[in-house]
Amino acid sequence: MSDVAAPAPVSLAAPSAWRRATRSGGLALGLVLVVVLILVAALAKWVAPYDPDAQDVMMVLEGPASAHWFGTDAFGRDVLSRVIWGARISLFVGFVATLAGVVFGTVVGVISGYYGGKIDKAITAATDVLLSFPQLIMGLMLVAVLGPSLRNLILAIAITAIPAFIRVARGSTLAMKERDFVDACRALGYGDLRIMFLHILPNIMDEVVVMASLWLATAIRTESTLAFIGLGVPPPTATWGGIVREGFDNLLDGWWLSVFPSLAILLVMIALNLIGDGLRDATDPRAPQ
Amino acid sequence: MTFALDTAAPNAEAPPANALTVEGLTTSIRIAGRWFDAVRDVSFTVGPRETLALVGESGCGKSLTALSIMGLLPAAVGRVSAGRIVVDGVDMTAADEPAREAMRGDRIGMIFQEPMTSLNPVLPIGFQIAESLIQHRGLSKRDARKRVVELMELVRIPAAEERLDAYPHQFSGGMRQRVMIAMALACSPRVLIADEPTTALDVTIQAQVLALLADLQKQVGLAVLLITHNLGVVASVADRVMVMYGGDVVESAPMRSFFKAPTHPYSEALLNAMPRVDRATALAPIPGQVPTLPDMPAGCRFQSRCPLRVDKCAERPPLVPMASDPAHAVRCWVRAGA
Structure with a gap:
């Protein structure tokens, strides 16, 4: 009798999308970072060491120390607490604006791609016009017209996101509607609405989600940029871009004023891009294994 | 255990002798801006329990005939320019689109050549079979689910109950074609158009699927229009042959x-x-x-x-x-x- 060990069972199944996505660790790391940030923002009331708006004339422009990890600003406000509270606005604006842009853009894109013809031509032309403006200029114009407020900011950023999602959804729908299962749906007597949103939409969601995760980063960056140039949520509400801007006036006296909120923005950008890249690798069959 | 489909004719007063009647069907398609007759003056009838095979090589007009009957010609490049198509007593050529939509999947079903791509890859099998019952018969999700298990047993998918929530990629080609058949038959149609139903399958699976179709046809009294270029298939299941x-x-x-x-x-x-x-x-x-x-x-x-x-x-x-x-x-x- 030979005592050669039985060969270990070989898995012939392709690694799952989740395994492929998390193999490099980027997606997992990004998700952890974003979840932590969201938790910190949501629990700001308990996490933040100070009231973000409380001024302390005895502690003006103090550098980072054990009492104030990120230092204090020109009014003696705790920068760490302001960054934590600012995360609420920045993340909220980013998520809501992206969600609105995704929903509206995807619906319009699917309709455009599915029906084709004149509807498609009109929508595509409008999309091209919107896309010809740089995204930031577009947001700037909209906020300038609508006036700076939380609602208008969300609206403006959502509108800048819409054309990108129209384009992605339209393109995927064009490819999807030629598939056999769409003909099968028609042969079963399903209406256009059912085919578009119950059959085609779930098939294009992977691309939309990847795009959304990358757009989330863009939306948060836009919000920060608009706040930085003074078109964000009006002060004294803490937002990341606003804190960077306030710190600018005293940058020579206190580097920490702008550096810490900038690092917070950077951290979110990195986390969201890790997620976006990870999702794309997981859903793109052409991605290197 | 055998399961019988609902065989009562929907219009019991005057059941038409023929489930499908096509009279003088002429279908035109547009090539480079001009219309050409790709199907000319085709007439036939298919009765309950009968299989009519439509035979011919690619481009002979057999699939266009099927699409014309289903009312699924892409409007920009195809149209029925003459003739009458009557399915289960309803004149499809005179009906408007909502009426045709209500007929499709309910009174007339169709199965396709490619079982690998004719199912939606991201929706569970059970839902896809249930969908037409929900759409045409207004069944609740729970009732539809029960019926789906019956249908899956009818088309001999083993372990139907456990497979309700499986996705198409977990099924082989033959099993997927059974799912397609179950979908097409869910509402007990009177007419089934089978467009090359076995062309994409292995020969042994072909025989199984053809035998299944023949069985179901006898049970349900289905009129089958079989479109194929395979004369072997014709010889084994057809009652009548039309060469195009x-x-x-x-x-x-x-x-x-x-x-x-x-x-x-x-x-x-x-x-x-x-x-x-x-x-x-x-x-x-x-x-x-x-x-x-x-x-x-x-x-x-x-x-x-x-x-x-x-x-x-x-x-x-x-x-x-x-x-x-x-x-x-x-x-x-x-x-x-x-």
């Missing part, structure tokens, strides 16, 4: 008399091009190829490839019953007299 060439029906006959005495030169050539175990002679391919629609000759469309061509072929021959067998009709000047 270039959009014309060139021969129409009961299955046995067709195989015993193929009459149109094209039918003859088709059978000679089919490998057979009882014949040692080399296969005889049909010379030349089907002319494209803009290049179709006037008169008989097969004349450019026909060994029996005579001058009269420049005129379009009528489809006439043969003297020896009135059920057997042929569209050929040379052979019609025989």
Whole structure:
């Protein structure tokens, strides 16, 4: 009798999308970072060491120390607490604006791609016009017209996101509607609405989600940029871009004023891009294994 | 345990003798801005429990005939320019789109050539079968689910209950075609159009699926229009055969008399091009190829490839019953007299 060990069972199944996505660790790391940030923002009331708006004339422009990890600003406000509270606005604006842009853009894109013809031509032309403006200029114009407020900011950023999602959804729908299962749906007597949103939409969601995760980063960056140039949520509400801007006036006296909120923005950008890249690798069959 | 589908005819007062009647169907398609007749004056009927095979090579108009019946021609490039299509007593050509939509999947079902791609990859099988019941019969999700298990057992998918929530990629080609059949039959239609239902399957699976279709047909009283280019499939399941060439029906006959005495030169050539175990002679391919629609000759469309061509072929021959067998009709000047 030979005592050669039985060969270990070989898995012939392709690694799952989740395994492929998390193999490099980027997606997992990004998700952890974003979840932590969201938790910190949501629990700001308990996490933040100070009231973000409380001024302390005895502690003006103090550098980072054990009492104030990120230092204090020109009014003696705790920068760490302001960054934590600012995360609420920045993340909220980013998520809501992206969600609105995704929903509206995807619906319009699917309709455009599915029906084709004149509807498609009109929508595509409008999309091209919107896309010809740089995204930031577009947001700037909209906020300038609508006036700076939380609602208008969300609206403006959502509108800048819409054309990108129209384009992605339209393109995927064009490819999807030629598939056999769409003909099968028609042969079963399903209406256009059912085919578009119950059959085609779930098939294009992977691309939309990847795009959304990358757009989330863009939306948060836009919000920060608009706040930085003074078109964000009006002060004294803490937002990341606003804190960077306030710190600018005293940058020579206190580097920490702008550096810490900038690092917070950077951290979110990195986390969201890790997620976006990870999702794309997981859903793109052409991605290197 | 056998399960019987709901066989009651929806309009019990005057059940039409034929489940599907097509009269003088002419379908045009647009090529480079001009309309050409790709299906010319096609007429046939299919009764309950009957299988009519529509045979011909690619581009002969058999799939266009199916799409015309279903009302699924893409409007920009195809239209029914003449004729009448009556499904279960409802004139599809006169009906508007919502009415046709209500017929499709309910009174008339269709299965396709490619089971691998005809199912939605991101929706569970059980839901996809249930969907037409929810859409056409207004069943609740729970009732539909019960019916789906019955349907899956009917098409002999093992372990139906456990597979309700499985996705198409977890099924083999043969199993997927069974799912397609279950979807098409969910609402107990009277007519089933099967467009090359076994072409994409392995030969052994082909036989299983054909046997399944034949069984279901007997149980449910389904009228089947089978579209195929495989004469072997025709011989095993069809009751009647219609051969199409270039959009014309060139021969129409009961299955046995067709195989015993193929009459149109094209039918003859088709059978000679089919490998057979009882014949040692080399296969005889049909010379030349089907002319494209803009290049179709006037008169008989097969004349450019026909060994029996005579001058009269420049005129379009009528489809006439043969003297020896009135059920057997042929569209050929040379052979019609025989």
